[in-house]
Amino acid sequence: MQKNRTMRKFLIFNLLFIVISLNATAQDKQDSKEIEDTSWKKEYRGIPTIENELVHTKMVASFDYTxxxxxxxxWLNLRPHIKATNTLSLDAKGMDIHQVAIMMNKKMSSLKYVYDGLVIKIQLDKSYTPSDNYTVYIKYTAKPNEYKAKGSAAINDAKGLYFINPLGKDSTKPIQIWTQGETEGTSVWLPIIDKPNQKSTQEFQLTVPSKYVSLSNGLLVKQIDNKNGTRVDIWKMDLPHAPYLFFFAVGDYAIVKDNYKGKEISYYIEKEYEKQARQIYGNTPAMIAYYEDLLGIDFPWAKYAQINGREYVSGAMENTTATMHNDMVLQDARELKDGNAWESTIAHELFHHWFGDLVTAESWSNITVNESFADYSQTLWLEHSKGKDAGAYENFTGLRYYLSSPSDAEKDLVRYFYKEREDVFDLVSYQKGGRVLNMLRHLVGDKAFFGALHTYLVENKFGTGTAVKLKEAFEKETGKDLNWFFNQWYFGSGHPYVRIEQKYIDTAKKVLIIVQQNQLQDKIFTLPIGIDVYVAGQRNHYEVWNKKRIDSFYFDAATLPDNVNVDADKALLWFKDESKTMSQYAFQYFHARNFEDRLEAINEAAENVSDPKALAVLKAALQDSFYVIRARAIQSYNPS
Ligand SMILES: [Zn+2]
Structure with missing residues (x-):
């Protein structure tokens, strides 16, 4: 899922310039917190218990627009998980249940059940063993507008099924129906075991107005004209996936088709924007090719479609083979001249088709194994398609976004304690998780990083994933113990606040670098740090480990260094406060190896415009090869 991003572009650009708040802010917030219900902090959120396993789901549905x-x-086909059972519990939120039965040789036999408005507890006709599949039939009416559910930062509410302008009273809006499953909204419109550690194949038979098209998971295998203004569309999904990824939409869309290795790649788009469909979505086949190449695993599903929904409650959602986008994806020809503002979201949802749909977070506590990968895929795609600076900029904005929210430093990346399950869709699971992956990539190198992702996907495909499984894949690939990394970043919270100072010792011909960790938490981070020391125009690279609250490192330097660049590859997830001269920053700009090196230099220059060295940097930056640097340079000339 991609969060609602109405303000994101604006916000991120401004993050380039603002000073990120220090520990004090978090502390103040802590002190001023009003008394609130914190009982959730003691409620462990583990793996949903599996008593029965979903196998296949067949739904026949029609819609009452009025x-x-x-x-x-x-018809739900299931089997007991590990031991025999004669009961079945299904999530079914706010429905009218008309009939519950067991199927026996194509005949139905009614079953006893108790329904409390959220869960149907069914007494099966006998005890079934794990080797017995059985099929339960339920006839029901889903009433999403009468069901009250809470939303989150990622989704605005959670009623699962949405009728947009159903009676056509608003002439400015199309008539649409669409669903949003994640986290557990599917069970508002389908009785199901609505947990991420269940997987099912599916068949949906949707009766829709003939004038509209429908989209769902898998392939459209048959259409039957009812000759009464309606049509039955039969969608089949032969590979299992989790209930929160079940999806359908009905509306008036043009369908623009591409092809990738014989699979249909389609863009369902409101007709007014049909001409722009390829400009908006047209990089999708190239993205699939790139991700297949990186992961060494072909796109696993039968087709890939994308659609937009009006009044959509999130940014976008990776429903398997049928990604849903907010209508911000719709951009006219003029807007597209400035570039496709939705490109990274398109990449994000596609990458979920490996991380999320093929291997699914086992519980919401582990959502980062879905979202951190999708978040980081944005960096990967931009790095590949638009160059190293564009990738680094995407990575940097994610880092700044996370750092801009000091209270998020209190949350573990793998979150076993949370108030609402929607709360885990935050800057920690996404942006921090993405930056942790970037560090991991830098730590182990590209070959081992993508090799480990391949191993993780192959070993867990059509199953579930966790940070523990990810750790095992990385340890297997690298041959190294990575407990320290995963304990520090996945099963812990926060990040280092580092003060960096340097001193040249003329008598010893050495430069001293002092790295001091100042975070408030009673915790010292283990940090592998790459340091470039430039002396007389020559770069020397050193690798050191910072494991203490204060570490001192000495490097040879025959003369005063032109510059010392700590975290030379800009890989670390930290807040850094550094004292360097304008002269060093100017050298850094002109000898930079990374986008962030140049940005740091310009930010410093913008504060020192009376210094000729700063002016030289700003002047040169107006001609920089990367537009973000040029924009920052222009802004520094006119700070208001
Ligand atoms: Zn996502």
């Missing part, structure tokens, strides 16, 4: 309701029948 009441905004779905009339459905579902």
């Amino acid at each position: 009441k905004s309701q779905l009339n459905g029948e579902v």
